[in-house]
Amino acid sequence: xNYNERSNLRKRALKRVDTFLKSVNHEVxxxxxxxxxxxxxIPPGGIPSDCRPSDLNPTCISVSENTNSSxxxxxxxxxxxxxxxxxxxxxxxxxxGVSLIALSALLAILRVHLPFLPKDGRSLLKTKIEYNxxxxxxxxxxxxxxxxxxxxxxxxxxxxFTDGHTFNMQLNFDGIPLFKSSSVQLxxxxxxxxxxxxxxxxxxxxxxxxxxxxxxxxxxHLVCELQSLRRGFVFGGKTFFVKVTSIMCDAPARAFIxxxxxxxxxxxxxxxxxxxxxxxxxxxxxxxxxxxxxxEAFRLGLDEEHHLTHCPxxxxxxxxxxxxxxxxxxxxxxxxxxxxxxxxxxxxxPLRTRLSSIQVLGISERLxxxxxxxxxxxxxKPRALSERLRWKATEFRQLLLYTxxxxxxxxxxxxxxxxxxxxxxxxxxxxxxxxxxxMNDLAHSFLVSFxxxxxxxxGKEMVVYNIHGLVHLASDVKVHGPLDSISGFPYENYLGxxxxxxxxxxxxLAQIIRRLSEHEERNCYSTDxxxxxxxxxxxxxxxxxxxxxHQFRQLTVDGVMLRISSKDDxxxxxxxxxxxxxxxxxxxxxYVMFQEYREKEALYTYxxxxxxxxxxxxxxxxxxxxxxxxxxxxxxxxxxxxxxxFAVFPLTHTS
Numbered sequence: 001x002n003y004n005e006r007s008n009l010r011k012r013a014l015k016r017v018d019t020f021l022k023s024v025n026h027e028v029x030x031x032x033x034x035x036x037x038x039x040x041x042i043p044p045g046g047i048p049s050d051c052r053p054s055d056l057n058p059t060c061i062s063v064s065e066n067t068n069s070s071x072x073x074x075x076x077x078x079x080x081x082x083x084x085x086x087x088x089x090x091x092x093x094x095x096x097g098v099s100l101i102a103l104s105a106l107l108a109i110l111r112v113h114l115p116f117l118p119k120d121g122r123s124l125l126k127t128k129i130e131y132n133x134x135x136x137x138x139x140x141x142x143x144x145x146x147x148x149x150x151x152x153x154x155x156x157x158x159x160x161f162t163d164g165h166t167f168n169m170q171l172n173f174d175g176i177p178l179f180k181s182s183s184v185q186l187x188x189x190x191x192x193x194x195x196x197x198x199x200x201x202x203x204x205x206x207x208x209x210x211x212x213x214x215x216x217x218x219x220x221h222l223v224c225e226l227q228s229l230r231r232g233f234v235f236g237g238k239t240f241f242v243k244v245t246s247i248m249c250d251a252p253a254r255a256f257i258x259x260x261x262x263x264x265x266x267x268x269x270x271x272x273x274x275x276x277x278x279x280x281x282x283x284x285x286x287x288x289x290x291x292x293x294x295x296e297a298f299r300l301g302l303d304e305e306h307h308l309t310h311c312p313x314x315x316x317x318x319x320x321x322x323x324x325x326x327x328x329x330x331x332x333x334x335x336x337x338x339x340x341x342x343x344x345x346x347x348x349x350p351l352r353t354r355l356s357s358i359q360v361l362g363i364s365e366r367l368x369x370x371x372x373x374x375x376x377x378x379x380x381k382p383r384a385l386s387e388r389l390r391w392k393a394t395e396f397r398q399l400l401l402y403t404x405x406x407x408x409x410x411x412x413x414x415x416x417x418x419x420x421x422x423x424x425x426x427x428x429x430x431x432x433x434x435x436x437x438x439m440n441d442l443a444h445s446f447l448v449s450f451x452x453x454x455x456x457x458x459g460k461e462m463v464v465y466n467i468h469g470l471v472h473l474a475s476d477v478k479v480h481g482p483l484d485s486i487s488g489f490p491y492e493n494y495l496g497x498x499x500x501x502x503x504x505x506x507x508x509l510a511q512i513i514r515r516l517s518e519h520e521e522r523n524c525y526s527t528d529x530x531x532x533x534x535x536x537x538x539x540x541x542x543x544x545x546x547x548x549x550h551q552f553r554q555l556t557v558d559g560v561m562l563r564i565s566s567k568d569d570x571x572x573x574x575x576x577x578x579x580x581x582x583x584x585x586x587x588x589x590x591y592v593m594f595q596e597y598r599e600k601e602a603l604y605t606y607x608x609x610x611x612x613x614x615x616x617x618x619x620x621x622x623x624x625x626x627x628x629x630x631x632x633x634x635x636x637x638x639x640x641x642x643x644x645x646f647a648v649f650p651l652t653h654t655s
Contacts (some may be wrong), residue, residue, distance in 0.1 A: 026413050042308040083114050090124055094519060099503065100127075116464045124404075128517030133509060139208020140509045143221040144516075146242060147233055149201040150193060152520060157196060158236035164240040168194045171203070172217040172248045172491040173257050175211055176499060178508055183209045186508075188498060189222060194245065198559075202516060215259060218310040226316045242317050250330040250467060258320060263465040267305040270324065271472040275305075280461040285468035286446050292475075294494050295319045324474035325471050329393045329488040332427060336464030337396040340420065341388050344412070349458050352413070357409050360385050366407035367399075373640050374398075375568050376561045377651060392491065400424050401431065401640045402649050405604060419457055422450040422607050423470075428615075430474060431483040432652045435613060437448040438578040444474035446607055484653055490505055530583055531556040539582030540593045541565070542627040550585040560593075560636050560651070572647065573634040577618050577648055583627065590630040596622045603647050 090109075100417045103121030111117050112265050118124050134141045146169070147154075172190040177183070189204035204222060212218035213278070232239045247254075251263040254270065261268045264283045266276045274290035276283045293303070298320040301307050314320065343349035345360050355363075364384035371381040381405055405424055408417055426446035429435045436443075447470045455463045473483075480486045501515040502508045534553035541549055555562045562571060562580060569580045577600060582593040597618035601609040610616065635650040 004257070031424055052284075085114070086117065086124060093121070093125065099501065100125075125518040126651075127514050129514075131510075131513050134278055134512075137206065137208070137212035137214040138210060139206055139212065141204065141212075141218070142509060142513055143200055143204045146191060146203055146222075146225055146229065147235075149191060149203050153193060153197055153201075154235050154240075158240075159237060161238070163238040163241070164232075164241070165238075166243050167196070168245045169242050170194055170246045170248060171244055172200065172488070173253050174249060174440065174488075174491065174495065175253065176495045176497060178207075178502055179505060182505070184505075184508065185209070185211070186495075186498065187211055188495070188514075190494060192490065194485065198490055199493055202498070205509060205512060211256065215256070215309065216312050218259075223312045223315050226318075230317070233562070245323065246486060247313075247318065247324050248327050248486065249324070250327055250488065254324055257313070258324065259311040259312070260356065261308060267303065269468065270306075270467060271469070271475075272325075273303060273306075280459075281441075282461050282464055284461060284463045285465060286455070286460060286463055288451055288468075288471045293321050294321075295321045298486065307619045322476075323477050325480050325486040326473055327482040327488045328431075328473070328486055329397075329492065331469050331473070332399070332483075333393040333396040336423065336470065337400050338388070338391070339462075339466065340423075341385065341396075341399075343458055343462075344416070345385050345388065346654070353416055353457055354412070358518060363407055363411055368405060370403055370640055373567050373638075375636065375651070376563070377636065377653075393492070394631070401652060402427055403640065405649050406640050406642060409604075413459060415453075418606055419450060419453045421604060422446045425607055426450065426470075426474075427483065427614075428613060428652060430477045432613070432650075433482045436477050436482040439480055440474050442608070443477075444471075447471055447473060447608070448450050448469055449579075510513065530590065532583070532590070539584075540625050541582070541584065541594065542591075544627075545586055547586075552583045552585065557589060562630075562636065567639075568636075570637040570639040571634050572614055572637055572648070572650055573628070573630075577616060577637065578626075579621060583630075592628060592630050594626055594628070595624070596626060597648075598622055614650045616648050617645050618640060618648050 027054065069598045086487060089106075092098070098106075100121040103124065103353070104119070104557060105117060107117050107121060107124065111324055120132060120179065122129070131142060133145075140408070150167075161601060170192050172192075173187070174190075175185050175187045177185045184228045185208065188207075189205040189206075190200040191203045192198075192200045206212050206218060226242075226244065229242045232241045234240075241496065247257070249257060255262045258270065261271055261601055263269075266278075266283070267273075269285055269290075270293065272287070272290040272292050274285060277287050293306075297303065299314055300441075301346065301475055311320065344355050346354075364386060367382035368384055374381050378394070378398060380392060380398070382398065383391065383395065396515075401424065408420060423446075426443040427445040429439045449461065474488055477483060499513045503511060532550075532552045534557055536551050536553055541551070553564045561568055562583065563569065564582065571578060571580060577597045578594040579597070580591075580592045580594050584591040584593065597620065598654055599620040600611070600616040600618050603615050603617050618639075638649045638651060640647045641650075
């Protein structure tokens with residue numbers, strides 16, 4: 001939320017307070033000074049009206065749509081303004097993590113003038129106080145349920161889908177420590193409806209001092225509900241179905257959930273049947289063409305060396321091999337790319353691939369110099385290689401896909417740079433929804449070449465599980481779509497949010513359950529709405545438009561921001577790379593005034609010509625202003641300086 005939005009919301013909330021104060025004949029004070037640093041956020045529009053369920057289908061699960069958090073003004077006698085003020089205060093408290101003690105104290109002050117407000121913060125936030133916690137698998141466990149967890153999403157979208165529609169769901173299992181000074185950890189079961197939401201929901205939550213000691217107990221509720229959902233469930237008078245299409249885990253969690261050998265075992269690869277080779281204290285997987293495992297063979301348990309224990313998910317229709325794709329975030333970003341930077345800058349690997357301190361400093365200076373050119377879609381700006389041990393997965397992804405081909409060129413030895421480019425181009429193809437299927441086989445060949453060449457450069461003992469996993473990545477993309485659809489990024493972000501819900505060490509599971517109940521109404525599904533912001537009157541306007549036009553500095557479409565600024569104004573549209581100088585709304589359509597880069601050349605030619613993927617070196621910006629309707633397909637571009645020219649990469653990641 002930008003400054004203008006916060007300011008407008010604050011003014012609206014303060015206006016409501018003043019209105020109520022006048023209505024009870026109290027003196028109205030100037031609240032602006034006191035509340036200027038406490039912006040109030042008002043939920044936009046609310047949730048669409050509930051869909052009423054029809055007669056229950058005896059063969060399906062029937063889901064009630066009424067929730068405890070719903071607030072009916074007519075039943076309580078509240079006016080719309082009173083309800084809006086309650087919602088505003090509630091949303092403010094949730095957004096800024098205000099404690100219940102502080103919120104209750106604030107309500108006690110406000111009730112002097114606004115007696116309709118509740119006394120207790122729990123009443124305002126509708127905190128859930130009744131819930132079932134089981135002691136299983138060496139810890140405490142609460143199961144929210146799949147349908148119950150997605151209730152708000154279903155209420156919002158059920159009228160968009162026909163009877164009998166199947167929702168494709170992705171699950172995630174992972175562990176996260178809660179405190180630095182204790183071994184208490186969470187093992188949540190997260191889920192996400194593909195195509196409807198970019199934010200996961202909690203299906204189940206385990207808390208203990210270790211990971212769950214019994215896999216069957218941990219998964220029993222989930223397996224039971226998945227078996228029931230085979231018959232469908234009724235919501236909004238329609239019958240819907242849920243199918244688990246993929247399960248995202250890092251390597252240790254995947255081995256635990258599937259009940260198989262760890263990635264450090266001889267038969268640890270869950271995609272192919274090769275036996276690993278133990279070289280210099282490392283388990284390596286040197287074969288790139290070993291026979292693949294199949295879902296049928298896994299269910300039959302044909303490879304006894306691979307299985308450790310029975311997996312309860314075998315009792316569902318989940319594919320146990322193809323349904324567990326490699327997690328792009330852990331495998332590539334935190335695995336391969338991090339290992340490459342360690343080999344270049346650290347004290348591991350052969351001397352011929354290591355960089356001198358002067359070379360490392362040169363790369364770092366190039367990275368830091370790009371800060372002002374990184375678009376708004378990147379949560380983090382480039383940092384020096386000396387801080388690489390603190391880099392997050394998004395920073396390694398940024399180096400691999402965008403900044404690396406520019407800052408590493410001419411510094412890395414030629415063979416090392418070419419090896420890096422094999423990985424960079426292959427991942428760029430697989431991450432791009434336009435190329436991931438069409439050029440899938442080409443990307444696979446690049447990844448196989450990368451793994452083979454990697455072994456020759458850095459040593460055969462370096463071809464460990466993460467490096468070997470690259471040869472299976474293209475086949476996962478064929479089944480599940482581009483890499484962002486099989487990425488741990490949204491789940492990793494949400495795990496951080498769950499951790500922040502814990503305010504004290506005592507009974508963390510109960511705290512999270514209560515905080516999640518307060519946030520229920522804030523969950524919503526994603527849309528492709530167009531948002532125009534920052535109106536102005538100073539930009540260039542085409543003379544052909546005779547009527548008044550509306551000008552804006554910012555346009556946001558599905559989370560992608562186009563803005564009139566040097567780092568966010570570059571897009572590719574109609575085969576052209578352009579710099580947008582003004583955004584215009586006219587006749588219900590969006591237009592842009594732009595200047596075109598008249599010269600385009602390839603940024604690299606190995607392992608293929610970069611122009612085939614829309615990656616260019618551009619120069620010679622036209623002085624002539626052009627005008628066009630902003631229709632799809634258009635792509636936001638990352639534009640990085642390269643001498644007196646620019647390297648341009650179409651933005652390929654979506655999360």
